[in-house]
Amino acid sequence: MIQIEQYNSLFNIYIYILLVIPVVIISLLGKKSKILNLAISVVMLSLLFRLESIQMREVCVFLICELLLIYIYFLIRKKTDSKWIYYLILLISILPLAIVKFSAHGKFADVIGFVGISYISFKIWELIIQIYDGRIERMKFIDTLGFLIFAPPFSSGPIMRYDLFIEESSKSIDRKEYFYDYLVPGIKKIILGAFYKFSIAFIINEYILSRYTELSAKGAIAYFYAYTLYLFFDFAGYSLMAVGTSYLMGIKMIDNFNKPFLARNIKEFWERWHISLSTWFNDFLFSRFVLRNMRNGRFKDTKKAARWGYVVTMMTMGIWHGLYLHYILYGLYHGIWLVLTDKWLKTKTFRKVKKMKYYNLISRLITFHIVAFGMLIFSGFLISI
Structure with missing residues (x-):
């Protein structure tokens, strides 16, 4: 699968700035246009993939299929809240990315894989989940398409949320x-x-x-x-x-980042590192895992459910990066540290220690080294020694 970065050169950034000049001009005149933003996103993606390329065709086919899936489910959801239909629709939407991730650089990844499929998939899943929850009552095509193909973060995020995008694209700005x-x-x-x-x-x-x-x-x-x-x-x-x-x-x-190396523990680190990804997993996987397993009686203790939720969430995040041993170990590593951190923050010892003069400095140094060792696992360095 050919890898193309949007911001891999100063020349690309220069081109992007030139492309958004029309938006800058009309915005300085106190106007706004969803159509113009959509058109610029299309041009940016055309430059990213090249119009005649196989990847451009893959993107178009993928978008058409996923948009059809979303709108079909939107119509179905008005008539029924069946969980089985919801799970089926969600599974179908997950299949393309799953095939790409699990087949790595094999023939299937070459056929349907394209740069940005991971991040656009997060948007698609969010829409399906929000439709099931009944939080999306109206879906304008231009808004949905604009949300899915909004170009600046297309290939590697950050992951923008639907409600924020609609709010930002709809409000007037003087x-x-x-x-x-x-x-x-x-x-x-x-x-x-x-x-x-x-x-x-x-x-x-x-x-x-x-x-x-x-x-x-x-x-x-x-x-x-x-x-x-x-x-x-x-x-x-x-x-x-x-x-x-x-x-x-x-x-x-x-x-997407907020001084992550100043975090005083791993939980705080994930509140500062790749924020859009960690909040997405928190809202759509972790919270739902805990709530569902508390409701069905699998866990009677919220703490236990949350700690299992940490492990499941981080393992899923690791697998999302790719079905490789070092990514799986990376997810497990952070899941275990989140559990240990959760236990530590609830101890009497912690309540005493955090009042110490050099607590912030020491805790930040320890957290940084825990994070750095995790990055070493993530890089695959330890496996290749």
């Missing part, structure tokens, strides 16, 4: 608000993101990570720190540029 709350912050985010990705991440990769082409235990410590920092600056840089471009298009998205 020129002053756009300038100070969208244009200026958007440009700042793009500049900072470019600095993260093309300066800091590049230096780490070029002068540290690239030296460890033959992995050995000797280089593990350097790799331990370098890979963790590289992953943050590369991904946070990408996310900032995607969010900044969204701002220029008059759509505010949540920041």
Whole structure:
């Protein structure tokens, strides 16, 4: 499967900024257009995949099929709340991504896989789940299509939520608000993101990570720190540029990272790292797992249900990255640490320790090293030694 990044060069960013200039102009005039945003997203995706490419055809076929599935279920849900129909529709929507992930780089992945299938799938699942819950009473085609193909975060997130997208794309913004709350912050985010990705991440990769082409235990410590920092600056840089471009298009998205290495424990880390993904899993998997298993009597203790929920959620997140041993171990590793953290935060010892003078410093150092070891697992470094 060919991998194409949206923000992998300064030239691409320059092209994206040129494309959003019409939105900037009409926004500075106090106007807004869903059609223009949709058209720009189509152009951006055409540049990402190239109109004549096989991947572009794959994207179009995938979108048509999934839109049909969503609207068919929307009509069915008005007549019945059958769980079996809901599960069947959800399963059908999951199948394309499951085939891509489980077949890795095999022939099936080449046939239906394309860049961004993971993140657009999260949007599709959210719509189906929200329809089942009865939270979506009306679905305008232009809103649904605009939500699914909104281009700035298409290939690697952040994951935008449907209600936020509808709110942002529908509300009117006067020129002053756009300038100070969208244009200026958007440009700042793009500049900072470019600095993260093309300066800091590049230096780490070029002068540290690239030296460890033959992995050995000797280089593990350097790799331990370098890979963790590289992953943050590369991904946070990408996310900032995607969010900044969204701002220029008059759509505010949540920041995907919030100083994650200042977290004082693993639970707090996941509130700061890849926020859009962790909140999606929390809302649509963890919370539902806990609630359902409490209702059916499988767990009588909320704490026990929550702790099992941590493991299931993180294992699922690990498998979502790919059906490889190091991803599965990464998910299990974080699931176990979330359980241990949950237990620790409820002890009397913790209540005493957190009042100590150097608690914040020590807890942040410990958490960083726990996270960094997890990144080492995620990289596959330990398996390849």
